[in-house]
Amino acid sequence: MNVFAVEGLPEVRPGDDVAALIDEQVDLRPDDVVCVASTIVSKAEGRQADLDNYQAGERARSIAERVGAAAGEEKDPRFAQAVIDASDELLIDFPIMLAVTPFGHITVNAGIDRSNIPGADLLLLPESPGASARTLHERLDARVVVTDTSGRPFRYGQRGVALGWAGLPAARDWRGEHDREGKELTATVQAVVDELAATANLVTGEGDGGTPVAVIRDWEFGAHNGSDELFREPEDDIVRRALTAWEGAE
Structure with missing residues (x-):
């Protein structure tokens, strides 16, 4: 081929x-x-999505705090909320967020991309x-x-x-x-x-x-x-x- x-x-x-x-x-x-x-x-x-569109809930804040403490750097709880919202389920949320997408794919951070996105903070997978x-x-x-x-x-x-x-x-x-x-x-x-x-x-x-x-x-x-x-x-x-x-x- x-x-x-x-x-x-x-x-x-x-x-x-x-x-x-x-x-x-x-x-x-x-x-x-x-x-x-x-x-x-x-x-x-x-x-595309912006972090300002997400209001972090209690679970997102807890995940960001735990992951940030383990990594030695501050993590944005709004990103954790974006992953939660894009997922049907989080299989684990520490030390990574391993998400089940609505169409059945399992991947870290629900496959949300943070690079090469002109004019936005995040790029979600296709619906x-x-x-x-x-x-x-x-x-x-x-x-x-x-x-x-x-x-x-x-x-x-x-x-x-x-x-x-x-x-x-x-x-x-x-x-x-x-x-x-x-x-x-x-x-x-x-x-x-x-x-x-x-x-x-x-x-x-x-x-x-x-x-x-x-x-x-x-x-x-x-x-x-x-x-x-x-x-x-x-x-x-x-x-x-x-x-x-x-x-x-x-």
Whole structure:
């Protein structure tokens, strides 16, 4: 497969037509996978916010005080309130705020960004990345993955992950296929949209690169069953249950 960043995109502002901006810069094919950073989707959808819009409640003030004391620096309780408001649930709130977003993604600080946001303090994740991906898919006539970067348990560093997708399944379901010895696979489900998001992140980069869109070309899903299961249900997530039990015992 070939992977390249889309050059020449302007700074995206509220109300901008992201599909049109992409279409102006690249000739897409129907089998391309267009990986679009959630930051520009959020900017176009008006998901910017200012800290002054948040009135910190008791829990937000407590979180900011505890985290600030551990870090040796003052933390703004309004930011803690922004995370609480953007979350369905906080699995833990110390030493980090690990949030469950309304669409099922679990990430630190509810994925709220504080960099590269002209004219605002905060940038929230898209309200429904799946719906955003479907709109882009229809407009661009190509497969789409809306991406973000996220940390990982047990490892240092961030990598690209998928928040929403359209035009392809989330995963290759290998269950029922066989290995080289003829043994049937019973558990392997490959999260291809995450792998595509991570691939895109290699060429879009971080910081001040200004290339929030990548195209993955000549990649095929293959003759596999597809699955759209990506975010684990609470009853199937042993790590989530353990964190909830640990938080409750604190």
